[in-house]
Structures are given as C-alpha cells and as structure tokens.
Amino acid sequence: MESKTDKCVLPSGMVLLGEPMEGVESVAFDFMLPAGAAVMPEGTCGAANVASDWIFRGAGPRDNRALGDALDGLGLHRSDSVGSSHLSVGAALESSNLAEALALHADVILRPHLKDEEFEPAKQLALEGVLALDDEPRQRVMVELRKRFYPSPLGRSTSGEIAELKRLTTARTRAVIKDTFDPAQTIFTIAGKYDFDAVREQMEQAFGACPAGTPRSIPTTPRAGKYTHIPNDGAQVHIGLMTETVRFADDDYYDIRVATSILSGGMSARLFTEVREKRGLCYAVGARYHSLKDAAGIMCYAGTAPEKAQETLDVIVAEFRRLAEGITAEELERAKIGLKSSLIMQSESSSSRAGAIGSDYYMLGRVRSLEEVKQRIERTTVDSVLACLRNHPFEEFTVVTIGPTEVRVG
Amino acid sequence: MANGLVLIGEINPAAKSAAVGFFTRTGSRDETPEINGVSHFLEHMLFKGTDTLSAQQVNEEFDRRGAQFNAFTSEENTVYYAAVLPEYLLEITSLWGELMRPALRDDDFDMEKNVIKEEIAMYADTPTFDVVDRCRTLHYGAHPCGNSVLGSIESIDALTAVQMREYFARRYAPNNMVVACTGNFDWDRFCTIVDERCGGWKPQQVDRPLSHFEGTKQAERLAKPNLNREHICLIHTGVSAQDSRRFAASLLAMVVGDDLGSRFYWELVDKALAEAASMQFNAMDGTGMFYSYLRCSSDGAARVMETVQRIFREVQTDGITEEELTKAKNKVLSALVIKNELPMGRLVDLGFNWMYLGQYRSIEDDVESAKAVTVDEVNTLVRQLDPGSFTQYSLGRGAAV
Structure with a gap:
C-alpha cells in the first residue's frame, strides 16, 4: 500500500503536490484557491459562486465561446466547486492533453476577462442555483444545518444567499476576486499519470512571478440556535442533525472515524439497523464525519413521514448517545475493514486522490501516505474509541427540519 | 453454465x-x-x-x-x-x-x-x-x-x-x-x-415481449405549490441498445445537451435562461429514448421552450458540424477512460453488453465504435428521429405560463 508524494513550493508560496499512480491513463488536477464561502467579505455570500462562473467567460487570448470550445475540445471533465475555505477549480482528463489544460486554467485564474456583459448571466445562474435548492429539501436541510452548526462564517452556504447575491455588483465582485484569488495561498494538486518535472516547469512559468502573500485568518462567532424548522408542504420531514466532535488534525481523529463507522458505516451499522431494519422508519438514514480546519462534527440525515419524524429523531439521538456505553470487538473490526477498503478503493481514482492530498495539506500541512492512514486505523482499539467518545461526549445537537410538521428537540 | x-x-x-x-x-x-x-x-x-x-x-x-x-x-x-x-x-x-x-x-x-x-x-x-x-x-x-x-x-x-x-x-x-x-x-x-x-438452479421459460413504441408525444403539467422552479422533462424516441446507431445517438445527445459546451449550454445556460439543461440518450431493450431535463423560473419557461424548439429545428434542418462531433467524441472517449479505470465503473458496461447484445465488448471496441461515427450518420439519425416532436412533462408552482 505504498504511495509517493511529489511536492514543490514556488517562490510565491504556492504549493504543488502530486501523487503518481500506476496503470492509469487519466490525470486529475485541482487548484484550491483561498476563495471559499467563509472567506468572502461580509455581505457577499455567493460571490465565490459568481466568480467561479465569471472567470470561465473569457480569459487570456480567448473570449467566452473560444475558451469553452478549447476546454471542451480536450475532453475535460470539469469539477469546479465552492467549499467553506476554498474555491476548487479542476478537471479530470486523458493525460495526453494535460499541458494544454493547465495552460487554459492558468489563463482562467490569472487572466480572466471579467467583462461587464458576462457578469449578469453569471450572477443570475448563481441566484437560480440557490432558488433550485429550495426544491431539493434533502440537500437544503444539510446546507441549513451546516450554517447553524458551524461557528459563523465557517458554515455559510456554499451556494450563496439570495439577498446578498442580489446586491452584488460588477465592481464589488471584481474586487473580491482580486483580493481572494491569491496564487501564493493556492494549493495545486495533481494525481494519476503525469510527469512532475514537466508540471513543475509549466507551473513555475505560469505562476512563478506572482507576489508572495500572507495567509488570512477568519474571525468566528459562536453558533446560533439549536433547532430550526422550515415549513414545506412536501411528502416527508427531512431531518438534519449535527453534533460537535474532534477535528481532522486532532490525535483521536481515527477513533472518531471508527466510532462514526460503527454508528453508520455500512448496512450492519447501528443507525441503519435500528432506524430502518428494525423499525422501518426511513428509507434514507445515515451519518458521516465532517471536518473543517477549525471545527468538526458528525452530521446525520433522515427523511421520514410526518407522523414518524419524532420517533426517528429520538431513535437517532439515542443511538448517538449509546455509542459511549460500549462497542463490541466485532463492530470495531467491521469498521476498520470498511475504512481501509474504502481508502484503497478511493486510491484507484485520480480525482479522489487529487482531492484527498489537497485536503490533507490544508488541514495538516502535509500529505498522509496511504500506509500511514492504514496503520492509524489499525491501531485503534475498543478502549481508544470509547475513551475518545467519553472525552468528547455528544452533548448538544443542532437540528434542522424541513417539512409539513415540526419535532420536539430535547 | x-x-x-x-x-x-x-x-x-x-x-x-x-x-x-x-x-x-x-x-x-x-x-x-x-x-x-x-x-x-x-x-x-x-x-x-x-x-x-x-x-x-x-x-x-x-x-x-x-x-x-x-x-x-x-x-x-x-x-x-x-x-x-x-x-x-x-x-x-x-x-x-x-x-x-x-x-x-x-x-x-x-x-x-x-x-x-x-x-x-x-x-x-x-x-x-x-x-x-x-x-x-x-x-x-x-x-x-x-x-x-x-x-x-x-x-x-x-x-x-x-x-x-x-x-x-x-x-x-x-x-x-x-x-x-x-x-x-x-x-x-x-x-x-x-x-x-x-449450478443447481433450474432453467425455465422466461420472456419479455419487445415492441418499439413511438411515444404518445403529449404534454402535461402538474402544479405543486411548494416548488419555486419550473422542472421540465422532454422525451424523444431513440434507438435501441441492439441498434448499431446507438453510438451516433450518444454523440448526438452530447452535441445537443451535454452539461457544458453543448447547444443547450450555449443557448440556455450560458445566457442564464435556464439554470440546468441537459440531454441524455438511454438505450433500452428493443427501444430507446432521449430525455432532456430543464430547470428555470416559471416566468422564463415559455422562452426556454421556444429556444429549445429552435435548437431542435436547427439540428433537424442543418444537422451537426464536424467540429461539434469531434468535441463530443473527445468527451465520450475521455469519459470512457476515466470510468473504466475503476473495476466498479467497468462492471456495468461489461454486464450490460452481455445482457443486451450477448457479446463481450472490450473498452477498445467501444472506443473504436465511437470514433467511427460520421457526421452523416448522426445527421441521418436526426432526420429519422424528428426532434421537433416529443413528450413533455412539467412540474412547477401555480398555473401553467
């Protein structure tokens, strides 16, 4: 289970990370720009989404159409997304077109045209994206949950806020882009089939002249509210809940990952068994670990009929609490093998690895080898998992529901 | 066995x-x-x-x-x-x-x-x-x-x-x-x-009557007060999984309605008339369909449908271009490479090729079939399919616009 990491830091501070993969023809890359939702200036939530569209509407020597055609002609599978800390701009492709794809992306990041006439459609699409979320309560409930769980502004909606999007102007958005698209604070990752010397040379030429920058800190305010209900005359009550736990960078991170797997890792895990198999309360129920750099939680979703919503919530909360009362050696073993299998299977995908090494570097300042992760999972014991759960008990739950009826939150 | x-x-x-x-x-x-x-x-x-x-x-x-x-x-x-x-x-x-x-x-x-x-x-x-x-x-x-x-x-x-x-x-x-x-x-x-x-399972008579169907080509809309977008689905009749024109059909769907860079994209999404617009080809047993999905404001739905109709008319009258086909092929080929690198990604194609065709087809076979498609083949298919006639279903708040 060996893995190797290529690394280089450009004079500006921009970090290049790579993980070569045997036996693949594809390559995936990702520019993690420090322009995530939490970094947007107050009152501009959604500016990152507008920016991620606007920068592709013409850059370098190409206008909107020519740029789109050039990217398309390379058979790129683009993957642009806004997260809490970063705006990620990347793609997966057949490796023979890599140099051209990187050159086009350097134009997009460094030399976007940002023309006035292209601003309105970019803004309109971002606005419509937020409105569309209203029609997908399963997704919306988790957006609203993150907003309320994480200390503000860390949990801000990564789609944007309607009122703030409406107020965005061309000038304001240009200023935000100028301020946050900081190549010096950008993490570039690549995984799959590539030649690191060639990539480094190309990146040095493209980004070498950028000025060095300084990392910015995000001041936060405590979370607000414990329970929020959003009325919706739909078929189900969509329940989201989240409770605080140890962070990705903490020593007992692997213990909480194992604990979360025992709770909801597979179909034999406790939530699926208790909520769906034994009681038939839900079709969809599941919990997962979610960490930002400075805060983390276990988030859970369940969708159920209005008359079953209260029981569903009560059973879920009871299962969270019951974890610290004891886990069996068999549960621990199943959790470990599940985590190790998914680690190995994800390592077969160039896109997954490009994402994972970037996230490692941002959170830890280094990339964990697959072997290290495997060993750390292996090292967890019933005692270490229980100690972690008892040292960090699930006390408060932030709950959001969307649907025809409310629930009581104890 | x-x-x-x-x-x-x-x-x-x-x-x-x-x-x-x-x-x-x-x-x-x-x-x-x-x-x-x-x-x-x-x-x-x-x-x-x-x-x-x-x-x-x-x-x-x-x-x-x-x-x-x-x-x-x-x-x-x-x-x-x-x-x-x-x-x-x-x-x-x-x-x-x-x-x-x-x-x-x-x-x-x-x-x-x-x-x-x-x-x-x-x-x-x-x-x-x-x-x-x-x-x-x-x-x-x-x-x-x-x-x-x-x-x-x-x-x-x-x-x-x-x-x-x-x-x-x-x-x-x-x-x-x-x-x-x-x-x-x-x-x-x-x-x-x-x-x-x-090995001990007993075989038995099992069948599925296959018949091609041209579709009802009706239009309906359902008002759901809790929605705030207009969701529109269009279905066209397509070719079957057994039809050699299925590769041309996939490429046609990509030219017309891929998420990025397609005619839908440039005419609808780039101009922010619709927030989502895509077309996919679904080859089935003895029949097939193209389905398109569009999401926009209810006020904008009429204009979106006018634009869609114009796109369909133009592709029917003028066909697609060599350049469009080349781009679509590049996208299809790189998607094949990326998907097939994972055993789980490969499994579905391997199984379905046998289910529908009774054939083993390698990744190279599929790549060659996609590469071999010509503009003429796509344009002949377009004329046969008559893109101007389709079934339409819409969901949205309030009365139809």
Whole structure:
C-alpha cells in the first residue's frame, strides 16, 4: 500500500503536490484557491459562486465561446466547486492533453476577462442555483444545518444567499476576486499519470512571478440556535442533525472515524439497523464525519413521514448517545475493514486522490501516505474509541427540519 | 453454465479491487399494473436473507469484508453489485449467489413495505427525479416501459408476499441472469464458486415481449405549490441498445445537451435562461429514448421552450458540424477512460453488453465504435428521429405560463 508524494513550493508560496499512480491513463488536477464561502467579505455570500462562473467567460487570448470550445475540445471533465475555505477549480482528463489544460486554467485564474456583459448571466445562474435548492429539501436541510452548526462564517452556504447575491455588483465582485484569488495561498494538486518535472516547469512559468502573500485568518462567532424548522408542504420531514466532535488534525481523529463507522458505516451499522431494519422508519438514514480546519462534527440525515419524524429523531439521538456505553470487538473490526477498503478503493481514482492530498495539506500541512492512514486505523482499539467518545461526549445537537410538521428537540 | 447462467469476466491484474455483479433481466416493464413495483420491492427483499441467514447476518457478512455493495432496479434490469478488495472477491461472490435464493419471509415483507413507501415519498420530494418518472409514464402510455419502477403507494399497499414470490419464481431463472466480474481476480476460482452456488438452479421459460413504441408525444403539467422552479422533462424516441446507431445517438445527445459546451449550454445556460439543461440518450431493450431535463423560473419557461424548439429545428434542418462531433467524441472517449479505470465503473458496461447484445465488448471496441461515427450518420439519425416532436412533462408552482 505504498504511495509517493511529489511536492514543490514556488517562490510565491504556492504549493504543488502530486501523487503518481500506476496503470492509469487519466490525470486529475485541482487548484484550491483561498476563495471559499467563509472567506468572502461580509455581505457577499455567493460571490465565490459568481466568480467561479465569471472567470470561465473569457480569459487570456480567448473570449467566452473560444475558451469553452478549447476546454471542451480536450475532453475535460470539469469539477469546479465552492467549499467553506476554498474555491476548487479542476478537471479530470486523458493525460495526453494535460499541458494544454493547465495552460487554459492558468489563463482562467490569472487572466480572466471579467467583462461587464458576462457578469449578469453569471450572477443570475448563481441566484437560480440557490432558488433550485429550495426544491431539493434533502440537500437544503444539510446546507441549513451546516450554517447553524458551524461557528459563523465557517458554515455559510456554499451556494450563496439570495439577498446578498442580489446586491452584488460588477465592481464589488471584481474586487473580491482580486483580493481572494491569491496564487501564493493556492494549493495545486495533481494525481494519476503525469510527469512532475514537466508540471513543475509549466507551473513555475505560469505562476512563478506572482507576489508572495500572507495567509488570512477568519474571525468566528459562536453558533446560533439549536433547532430550526422550515415549513414545506412536501411528502416527508427531512431531518438534519449535527453534533460537535474532534477535528481532522486532532490525535483521536481515527477513533472518531471508527466510532462514526460503527454508528453508520455500512448496512450492519447501528443507525441503519435500528432506524430502518428494525423499525422501518426511513428509507434514507445515515451519518458521516465532517471536518473543517477549525471545527468538526458528525452530521446525520433522515427523511421520514410526518407522523414518524419524532420517533426517528429520538431513535437517532439515542443511538448517538449509546455509542459511549460500549462497542463490541466485532463492530470495531467491521469498521476498520470498511475504512481501509474504502481508502484503497478511493486510491484507484485520480480525482479522489487529487482531492484527498489537497485536503490533507490544508488541514495538516502535509500529505498522509496511504500506509500511514492504514496503520492509524489499525491501531485503534475498543478502549481508544470509547475513551475518545467519553472525552468528547455528544452533548448538544443542532437540528434542522424541513417539512409539513415540526419535532420536539430535547 | 449448463442451466443457462452466463458468467463473464474481464481481468485487470493491476487493479487494487474487484467488482462482481448479478444482473437479472427483470424490471418494471415486466410487471402488470396489479404488481407494479414488485421488481424493486424484490431487490430490497434479497437483502433480507435466506433460510439460514437473517437480514442482520447478511449485512454483517458484507460489512466484515469491507464490501461496498448495493443494488438498483430500472425499467428492465435488477442489478446487485459489490466492489471489494481482491482477497474477499470469492467470498462476496458466494454470498451474492446464496442471496439469489432468498427466504422472502412475510414479516420482512411487511416491515419493508414501510421502507419502500418512504422511498416513494422521498422521490416525490425530489422534483428532478419525479418529473422524469412522470414524463416517462406519459411518453410510454400503455406500453410497459411506462411502468413506474417504484410503483405507487397504492400498488405497494395492495401487493402481497404471495404475488412477490410468484414473480420471483418466474424471473430469477439462471437463463435470465448474467454474473459479471471485473478487476483483480482469478477467473477459474470465480467460475468454481458460481458453479457451486448456482449450478443447481433450474432453467425455465422466461420472456419479455419487445415492441418499439413511438411515444404518445403529449404534454402535461402538474402544479405543486411548494416548488419555486419550473422542472421540465422532454422525451424523444431513440434507438435501441441492439441498434448499431446507438453510438451516433450518444454523440448526438452530447452535441445537443451535454452539461457544458453543448447547444443547450450555449443557448440556455450560458445566457442564464435556464439554470440546468441537459440531454441524455438511454438505450433500452428493443427501444430507446432521449430525455432532456430543464430547470428555470416559471416566468422564463415559455422562452426556454421556444429556444429549445429552435435548437431542435436547427439540428433537424442543418444537422451537426464536424467540429461539434469531434468535441463530443473527445468527451465520450475521455469519459470512457476515466470510468473504466475503476473495476466498479467497468462492471456495468461489461454486464450490460452481455445482457443486451450477448457479446463481450472490450473498452477498445467501444472506443473504436465511437470514433467511427460520421457526421452523416448522426445527421441521418436526426432526420429519422424528428426532434421537433416529443413528450413533455412539467412540474412547477401555480398555473401553467
């Protein structure tokens, strides 16, 4: 289970990370720009989404159409997304077109045209994206949950806020882009089939002249509210809940990952068994670990009929609490093998690895080898998992529901 | 095998995992209205165990081998699959083989009804899914391909365990199934395991009447007060999975309606008339369809549909260009490369190629077929398909605009 990491830091501070993969023809890359939702200036939530569209509407020597055609002609599978800390701009492709794809992306990041006439459609699409979320309560409930769980502004909606999007102007958005698209604070990752010397040379030429920058800190305010209900005359009550736990960078991170797997890792895990198999309360129920750099939680979703919503919530909360009362050696073993299998299977995908090494570097300042992760999972014991759960008990739950009826939150 | 069960494998010794799938040629199109939803219900019931395994034991058997496993049901197939580390492949294959002869207990059936009804409710709250489902039903009218995969609350309430067992006995015959395997595994040992589990199954007469259907080409709209976007689905008749023009059809859908860089994209999304606009080609058994999905404001829906009609007219009159076809090919080819690098990604194509064609097709075969498509072939297909006539279903708030 060996893995190797290529690394280089450009004079500006921009970090290049790579993980070569045997036996693949594809390559995936990702520019993690420090322009995530939490970094947007107050009152501009959604500016990152507008920016991620606007920068592709013409850059370098190409206008909107020519740029789109050039990217398309390379058979790129683009993957642009806004997260809490970063705006990620990347793609997966057949490796023979890599140099051209990187050159086009350097134009997009460094030399976007940002023309006035292209601003309105970019803004309109971002606005419509937020409105569309209203029609997908399963997704919306988790957006609203993150907003309320994480200390503000860390949990801000990564789609944007309607009122703030409406107020965005061309000038304001240009200023935000100028301020946050900081190549010096950008993490570039690549995984799959590539030649690191060639990539480094190309990146040095493209980004070498950028000025060095300084990392910015995000001041936060405590979370607000414990329970929020959003009325919706739909078929189900969509329940989201989240409770605080140890962070990705903490020593007992692997213990909480194992604990979360025992709770909801597979179909034999406790939530699926208790909520769906034994009681038939839900079709969809599941919990997962979610960490930002400075805060983390276990988030859970369940969708159920209005008359079953209260029981569903009560059973879920009871299962969270019951974890610290004891886990069996068999549960621990199943959790470990599940985590190790998914680690190995994800390592077969160039896109997954490009994402994972970037996230490692941002959170830890280094990339964990697959072997290290495997060993750390292996090292967890019933005692270490229980100690972690008892040292960090699930006390408060932030709950959001969307649907025809409310629930009581104890 | 002697009983008609087909085993097919594609070995990749460099892969870090393996994937196995039991493909059954049965889905909602094989149901009558009285038992609508039974194929999908059965898919759930196969996880409930056998005469010697309880549901909890089944889940534990998968989980303690770290399997990523699940199943899906469509109009015409029910597929059970797992991706695992190579050392567990044979055990997981054996487990799936065992589960293909389930207990189908009454109490499990009664409990699972609740879960199925929650699944129906969940998709009712997912308009992107709901509108496509409704449009397909409208498009196919009385043709069995219009049957809902999930069934309705009413059909599920009325379904009995006896009906389900009878359907199972008719459809899960070895000569109606394919077992496929990809990635890093030993073919001979794989065959031995499947033979041990499945060699004793008895073949039987099983069929599916195939008929092509041109579609009703009606238009309907349903007002749902809790929606704030207009969700529109359009369905065109397409070519079948057995038709050699399916590669041209895939490329046509990409030119017209890929998420980025297509005619839909430049005319609708780039100009922010619609926030989402896509077209996909779905090749089916003896028939096929293109479906398009559009999402926009209700006020803007009329203009979006005018633009869509114009795009369809232009592609019908003028055809597509050489440049468009080249871009579409590049996208299709790189998608093939990326998907097939994962054993789980490869499994579905491998299994379906046998299910529909009775053929092994390598990745290179598919690449060559896509590369060989010419502009003339696509444009001939466009004229035959008549893109100006389609079935339309819309969901949105308030009255139709």
